[in-house]
Every structure is written in C-alpha cells, then in structure tokens.
Amino acid sequence: MSWFEGARIAVTGAAGGIGQVTCEVLRERGARVFALDRAETDAGEYVACDVTDEDSVEQAVARIQELAGGVDGLVAAAGVVEDDVAAEEMSAAEFDRVLGVNLRGVFLCCTAFGRAMLAEGAGRIVTVSSMSGNHVVNVPQKQCAYNASKAGVSALTRSLAVEWTSRGVRVNTIAPGYVRTSLLDLKQHQFDGWLSNTPAGRFAQPAEIAKAIAWLLSDEADFCCGSELLIDGGYSLA
Numbered sequence: 001m002s003w004f005e006g007a008r009i010a011v012t013g014a015a016g017g018i019g020q021v022t023c024e025v026l027r028e029r030g031a032r033v034f035a036l037d038r039a040e041t042d043a044g045e046y047v048a049c050d051v052t053d054e055d056s057v058e059q060a061v062a063r064i065q066e067l068a069g070g071v072d073g074l075v076a077a078a079g080v081v082e083d084d085v086a087a088e089e090m091s092a093a094e095f096d097r098v099l100g101v102n103l104r105g106v107f108l109c110c111t112a113f114g115r116a117m118l119a120e121g122a123g124r125i126v127t128v129s130s131m132s133g134n135h136v137v138n139v140p141q142k143q144c145a146y147n148a149s150k151a152g153v154s155a156l157t158r159s160l161a162v163e164w165t166s167r168g169v170r171v172n173t174i175a176p177g178y179v180r181t182s183l184l185d186l187k188q189h190q191f192d193g194w195l196s197n198t199p200a201g202r203f204a205q206p207a208e209i210a211k212a213i214a215w216l217l218s219d220e221a222d223f224c225c226g227s228e229l230l231i232d233g234g235y236s237l238a
C-alpha cells in the first residue's frame with residue numbers, strides 16, 4: 001500500500017500555480033489533501049490560512065486536526081516575488097512583505113505543523129525554495145528580496161532536518177527554475193532571455209515540479225535529509 005493512500009497532507013499556496021497542481025497530484029495518489037490559502041479553492045478540502053499570520057496558521061492546524069485527527073505531511077508552497085526593483089530603491093516594507101510570505105511564512109507553517117507531527121513521531125515536509133536561493137542570481141530582473149528569502153528557505157530546511165529527522169519528521173526542499181505559471185506569464189517580455197539561458201530550451205510545467213514534490217514525500221525518498229532537489233532545466237549551468 002502506498003504511503004499516500006489516506007495520508008493527510010496540507011498544501012499552502014493551494015489556490016494557484018505549483019501549490020494547486022501539487023494538490024491535484026497528491027489527490028491522484030490517494031492522499032486526503034487540505035488546500036490552504038487566503039483565496040478559496042477547490043484544489044482540496046479548503047482551509048483558510050494566511051501564512052504570514054501566526055494565529056491563522058495555528059487555526060489551520062487545529063482545523064485539520066479536528067477534521068482528520070492529525071496531519072502526515074506538509075507542502076509549503078505559498079510564495080510571492082517583488083516587482084523588478086533595484087535593491088537601493090526597494091523599501092524596507094517591500095522587503096519585509098516578500099520575506100514575510102516566503103521565509104517567515106514557511107517558518108510558521110513548518111513549526112506549527114511540525115509540532116503536530118513531532119507529537120505523533122512521524123511526518124514529512126517539503127518546502128519550496130528556488131534556484132534563485134543558492135544557485136543563480138536572476139537576470140535581467142532585480143529581485144534581491146526574493147533571492148534572499150529562498151536562500152533562507154533552503155537554510156531553514158536543513159536546520160529543521162537536522163533537528164527533526166531523528167524524531168521521525170523528514171524535511172526536504174525543492175528548488176525549481178522558471179515554471180510556466182500565471183505568475184510567470186506576467187513577464188513574457190523576458191521569456192526569450194530566460195529561454196536562451198536554459199539548455200532544456202523550455203520552462204518547467206507545474207506538474208513536473210508537483211511530481212518531484214510527491215517523490216520527496218514518498219517512501220522512495222526516505223533517506224533524504226535536508227536535501228535540495230534542483231529542477232531548473234540546466235539554467236544554473238549555463
């Protein structure tokens with residue numbers, strides 16, 4: 001029997017992009033998926049959650065425990081990116097906004113759900129970092145807040161893995177390159193440059209990233225501990 005059969009998995013950022021497709025992939029594998037987002041979605045059993053609000057995250061955990069009796073997995077996929085703005089022109093408020101979702105939000109979700117998993121002695125967490133965290137500085141756009149936040153997610157993942165793996169909770173991260181989502185489509189004027197620097201000659205499809213997330217959750221990845229799975233079509237090599 002697959003681990004996914006009946007597994008109770010929470011996915012943040014479930015109303016769109018990678019999060020939404022991840023919900024679909026996990027449901028196809030037999031998981032009971034809880035779709036967390038500020039915007040209502042039918043990607044799974046909807047639970048309202050603002051990842052930047054500690055009380056909201058705690059309430060989401062409590063709601064899932066009430067509905068399902070516990071939680072077996074978490075995919076922390078909620079994320080934002082700033083507009084193309086030079087670092088010296090970026091306001092502290094904008095920097096805080098990006099890190100609030102991308103890093104603090106991941107911390108709040110991992111620790112809140114992690115406490116529930118640690119209490120049961122078992123659980124699996126996958127965070128979503130980026131090639132922009134440890135592997136490249138994106139060009140031509142300027143996005144220092146996003147890059148810093150995703151590097152933080154990678155470091156947080158490794159730290160949690162060291163602390164929690166021996167207690168039954170696995171934590172790993174996936175680092176996508178450019179993924180063809182509605183968010184990426186807002187920057188079509190930069191597609192030619194990005195594609196010319198991608199040896200694979202195309203962008204990733206959300207389902208490719210979602211299936212990699214599912215693999216990290218699966219029994220097949222049981223020996224992965226704080227691992228970062230880079231999927232960028234070779235962009236970081238070019």
